[in-house]
Amino acid sequence: MLVSERMKRAVFLGPDETLATAARKLRKDNIGCLPVCEDGRLLGMITDRDIAMRGVADSRDPNHMRVREAMSINAICCAKDDAVEHAAALMHQCHVQRLAVVDADHNLVGVISMRDLEEGSSERRPFEVIFYKEILDHVGLTHHSELMRLSVAHGTKAEAVEAAISQFEAAKQVTKWTAAADGYDVVSIHVGESGESLESLELTSERDAQIRPRARALWEEAGFPSGQDVQFWEKAAQGVDGENKAER
Structure with missing residues (x-):
């Protein structure tokens, strides 16, 4: 399955909009980040943390400070023709919940989130x-x-x-x-x-699933002794591995 089949329409900001506008859009859509675009081209991403750390924490006026002053330039994104497996791996690797989706010319065409993959x-x-x-x-x-x-x-x-x-x-x-x-x-x-x-x-794992009941059976046959879990597991594992090798 391709990203284009699961992505949603992108809500985005222009670089000259104010942080106050960005904050209102984030709150309205109940999300933590928004793509920033100019003439359709992805420039970066702004998050609620960007607004807090680069705006509020520096005592800047959010009604006058522009999005381009606070956004992250290197936006994490994927292509619309990427497999959804790639998008999921990228989100997990970068610890984010949403990705901007771009075409071959780096124009924004949508967004995809972990929630979209779970729908x-x-x-x-x-x-x-x-x-x-x-x-x-x-x-x-x-x-x-x-x-x-x-x-x-x-x-x-x-x-x-x-x-x-x-x-x-x-x-x-x-x-x-x-x-x-x-x-x-x-x-x-x-x-x-x-x-x-x-x-x-x-x-x-298939191997553990085979070993576990056999190890328990050995433990029960021995009278439920304590402190011998490793020995019973290893004995059961030897039996399972021997059978698996014989089947190869």
Whole structure:
């Protein structure tokens, strides 16, 4: 899916409008930033923080100070023909909730937000799938070493995992992802009530899902002993890994 299919009409400001006008537009649309354009071309972005730090904090009169004096020149933007996965990854990387969308001539054609990517259903939202190898530290404890992190901007969790596995296998040139990784975790990304980006880590790798019930069964068979979690997990992991290797 392309950004052009999810973006919204852009509300924007001219560089010679006042900070007071900018503040009123931000409040009216209940957003934290607005593109600044001149003759359709994107010049920058102004945020509520810009108004507070470069205007109010410096005791400037917001009825006379111009937007061009407070705006950020290097606006974070994406192209209308970019994939929505790219837009989601860019927002996450830059810790922003909205991007200006431009055409090939850098003219503003719309805006896209994390909320736009989540529209339709609470079950359809951006995810990150993190593939890892298991390594042992100096005391013998197992840790996850990240191999690749893939962003999937829209879909259910199952669809996101399926898409990420396909991309991972292609990137690693393997026919089955388990030939290159020990497992994967899933980060679910959604927008909170105040517009903040929230993340929740779901330890849902296929390998862990196979090991966990087997380790519990071993623990129950042994009479529920305490302090032996690692031993039962490792024994269960050996069984699962042996079966997976036999299937390759």
